[in-house]
Amino acid sequence: MGDIISISAPLTEREVRKLRAGDNVLINGIVYTARDAAHKRMIEMIKKGEELPVNLNGQIIYYVGPAPAKPGYASGPAGPTTSGRMDSYTIPLLEIGLKGMIGKGSRSHEVIEAMKKYGAVYFGAVGGTAALIARSIKKVEVVAFEDLGTEAIHRFYVENLPAVVVIDSEGNNLYEIEPFKYRRI
Amino acid sequence: MNYPKFFKEGFIVRNIKAEIIKEAVRELFIKANYVISMDLYKKLLEAKESEESEIGKNVLEQIIKNADIAKEENIAICQDTGMAVLFVELGQDVHIVDGDFNEAINAGVREAYEQGYLRKSVVVDPLFDRKNTKDNTPAIVYVEIVKGDRIRLIAAPKGFGSENMSALKMLTPAEGVKGVKDFVVETVLKAGPNPCPPIVVGVGIGGTMEKAALLSKKALLRPLDQRHPDERYASLEKEILEMINLSGIGPGGLGGRITALAVNIEYYPTHIAGLPVAVNICCHANRHAETVI
Numbered sequence: 001m002g003d004i005i006s007i008s009a010p011l012t013e014r015e016v017r018k019l020r021a022g023d024n025v026l027i028n029g030i031v032y033t034a035r036d037a038a039h040k041r042m043i044e045m046i047k048k049g050e051e052l053p054v055n056l057n058g059q060i061i062y063y064v065g066p067a068p069a070k071p072g073y074a075s076g077p078a079g080p081t082t083s084g085r086m087d088s089y090t091i092p093l094l095e096i097g098l099k100g101m102i103g104k105g106s107r108s109h110e111v112i113e114a115m116k117k118y119g120a121v122y123f124g125a126v127g128g129t130a131a132l133i134a135r136s137i138k139k140v141e142v143v144a145f146e147d148l149g150t151e152a153i154h155r156f157y158v159e160n161l162p163a164v165v166v167i168d169s170e171g172n173n174l175y176e177i178e179p180f181k182y183r184r185i
Numbered sequence: 186m187n188y189p190k191f192f193k194e195g196f197i198v199r200n201i202k203a204e205i206i207k208e209a210v211r212e213l214f215i216k217a218n219y220v221i222s223m224d225l226y227k228k229l230l231e232a233k234e235s236e237e238s239e240i241g242k243n244v245l246e247q248i249i250k251n252a253d254i255a256k257e258e259n260i261a262i263c264q265d266t267g268m269a270v271l272f273v274e275l276g277q278d279v280h281i282v283d284g285d286f287n288e289a290i291n292a293g294v295r296e297a298y299e300q301g302y303l304r305k306s307v308v309v310d311p312l313f314d315r316k317n318t319k320d321n322t323p324a325i326v327y328v329e330i331v332k333g334d335r336i337r338l339i340a341a342p343k344g345f346g347s348e349n350m351s352a353l354k355m356l357t358p359a360e361g362v363k364g365v366k367d368f369v370v371e372t373v374l375k376a377g378p379n380p381c382p383p384i385v386v387g388v389g390i391g392g393t394m395e396k397a398a399l400l401s402k403k404a405l406l407r408p409l410d411q412r413h414p415d416e417r418y419a420s421l422e423k424e425i426l427e428m429i430n431l432s433g434i435g436p437g438g439l440g441g442r443i444t445a446l447a448v449n450i451e452y453y454p455t456h457i458a459g460l461p462v463a464v465n466i467c468c469h470a471n472r473h474a475e476t477v478i
Contacts, residue, residue: 037315064264065265065304065306066264066304067264067266068302068303073260076260076261076302077261077262077264079265082349104379104381105378105379105438106377106378106379126244126247126251126437127346127381127468128262128346128381128468128470129248130261130262130264131251131254131258131260131261132247132251134260149305150264150304150306162247164240174440175377175439178238178240178433178435178439179433179434179435179438179440179441180433180440182441183433184431185428185432
């Protein structure tokens with residue numbers, strides 16, 4: 001495996017375009033959480049021409065619904081959820097400048113094409129390593145849709161959150177490249 | 186006084202307070218969410234040794250480290266602490282007193298998810314009112330009446346990353362063994378990286394549609410180093426596991442040899458016209474915990 005690249009969110013298009021599928025990264029700075037329900041609301045707001053509660057230009061969205069934090073912890077366990085469920089909501093967010101997504105699992109062809117067009121990258125975190133990932137989350141604030149509970153939009157301040165570039169802005173996809181090397185059927 | 190017949194004959198029932206059931210359910214769901222079973226932990230260690238892919242090895246290392254952290258710090262392994270599935274084997278000589286059986290179970294779930302800092306992931310209505318019930322109830326409960334005066338409880342909280350990748354098909358008898366193999370492998374291939382591999386694959390064959398689905402979930406409860414007692418099914422389990430591990434999906438779906446840790450099959454008699462097959466995929470945590478009251 002190659003060197004580990006440290007990145008800091010928000011990201012510029014130039015930084016994003018340099019990342020390649022297979023790069024190991026440590027993510028620092030701010031990431032916003034959103035999953036099904038928050039995405040649905042954001043898309044409804046965009047359709048109505050309303051301003052979103054967070055400016056997503058240059059930002060990273062982490063697909064996660066954290067578990068509650070025990071006393072003394074900044075965050076409860078917070079591993080990635082299946083990204084594909086957000087596919088049908090993703091393109092309008094890429095259009096308004098979303099630069100990164102963290103999740104697990106495949107993305108649709110349409111989303112990958114839009115990532116190429118607008119310059120965005122999809123990071124994979126290891127599904128089911130929620131207790132480990134939570135150690136990288138230093139502070140948590142709920143910034144929108146508080147009524148959604150775990151599905152609200154949280155602002156995570158992260159330090160060295162480990163992830164791998166799964167799909168880069170040229171459409172290279174680690175979920176296709178790597179399994180192909182080991183496929184025998 | 187006219188006692189009922191069974192009193193006169195000295196028939197003994199064992200009284201168990203609903204409160205005891207509630208406590209047991211609470212403890213089990215917390216335990217299942219914090220600690221993975223030893224058979225699974227051993228499989229993960231073995232997988233890390235045998236995995237050929239460097240990325241795959243690294244993913245397995247993170248999974249093992251995560252399990253260690255969760256156990257040491259008493260926190261959830263995964264943020265998706267699941268829907269609360271509970272299998273109950275209820276001895277026919279048990280009499281539940283001082284409370285309601287179903288309410289005791291739901292109270293146990295409620296307390297586990299609140300006191301254990303577990304995520305509440307259940308919505309009121311799947312279609313028209315997706316509002317969180319806020320306490321992770323209702324539980325999904327399967328009761329089987331068995332001999333004796335004990336209650337065996339198995340808590341199996343199930344996350345939906347893997348549940349969503351599960352599938353069921355009504356095969357024709359003509360499709361036979363090959364049809365079963367193909368359907369299980371096809372389901373795993375379709376799931377790809379989504380269900381948090383390395384996965385555990387539960388397969389239910391036979392019965393009716395819902396019986397096959399239930400068997401596939403029960404199959405996940407069997408220890409991973411224990412093959413089916415019927416040799417034919419045992420070798421089918423091994424064969425399907427080998428096929429799955431030739432898929433290349435690998436740990437985290439990022440390529441490698443270890444896509445599944447085990448395939449567990451359960452079967453039941455079925456209709457002359459049918460061959461139902463259900464595949465319940467579980468993530469690498471395959472959470473469950475049990476106790477006997």
